[in-house]
Amino acid sequence: MTKHKRFDRFRRSMASSAMLAAGWAILIVLLIVLGFAFLLTKIDVPEAVVSVVTAAALCIGAYAGGYVGARRNRRNGLLLGVLCGGIVFILLFIFSVIFASSTEGLSGGAKLFLVMFCGAVGGIVGVNSKNTRY
Numbered sequence: 001m002t003k004h005k006r007f008d009r010f011r012r013s014m015a016s017s018a019m020l021a022a023g024w025a026i027l028i029v030l031l032i033v034l035g036f037a038f039l040l041t042k043i044d045v046p047e048a049v050v051s052v053v054t055a056a057a058l059c060i061g062a063y064a065g066g067y068v069g070a071r072r073n074r075r076n077g078l079l080l081g082v083l084c085g086g087i088v089f090i091l092l093f094i095f096s097v098i099f100a101s102s103t104e105g106l107s108g109g110a111k112l113f114l115v116m117f118c119g120a121v122g123g124i125v126g127v128n129s130k131n132t133r134y
Contacts, residue, residue: 022087025065032057059118066122081123085116
């Protein structure tokens, strides 16, 4: 098998769709967190609100990642969304341990469930969305 055929097969695989989806999800989470951080510097809020805001950003990013990956793959949306949510959770958990040296707020299990659920919903919606190409 030539190199080009192997690359083309990988490009169409679920693994590449999951990695692309996780990349988009993390980018969206970072943009949302940056926007919320700007707003939270302007107003004084309790620490519990920060935890809820970051969990919401994580869920929105996982939904968007699952949607993008499933829209690209056009099948197995539930599995792809759960996989994307798991990848996003693991990467962001590692980043939070490295940079923040703690994991405060909602428990890890609750965030994992929320992220996988939102990713799965995004995957289902992405597979079932109309394919509009202009």
